[in-house]
Amino acid sequence: MTDEIATNRKALRDFHILERYEAGVELRGTEVKSIRLGKLNISDAFARVERGQVWLYNMDVQIYEKASFSQHEPRRTRRLLLHKREILKLFAHTQQKGLALPVLRAYWKESRVKIEIGVGKGKTKGDQREDLKEKAVKRETQKVVSSFNRKHG
Incomplete structure (x- = not known):
């Protein structure tokens, strides 16, 4: 069961996608509830490899209105969950000139939010x-x- 949450058509327009990777996202409870309501924007989102981990930038998850006291930051950096081997491959790709890691789409996979990132060369x-x-x-x-x-x- 893979339900599409959001797609980044801008990334497909601006990049030649060389490889695709599926990654889990480290989220808070209010973020998951907000995503279930469809309040997610990945049009400017991208990933970076820093200190041996992959981080997701500019993914906008709107504030969950019904939250009681704890709320999340809408554009905070989130950690992507990948295997070490995949992280090393992505790090090698980002060291090459002209390659970036745009977010292509977000979807549900067995009640978990997954992000598809691509290794892209700018058009x-x-x-x-x-x-x-x-x-x-x-x-x-x-x-x-x-x-x-x-x-x-």
């Missing part, structure tokens, strides 16, 4: 234009195929 404006052209061509061919199938199908 240039020309690359983004090429992607738009390919998308337009694909859309046009799909229209032609569907109209042909309607007439002859």
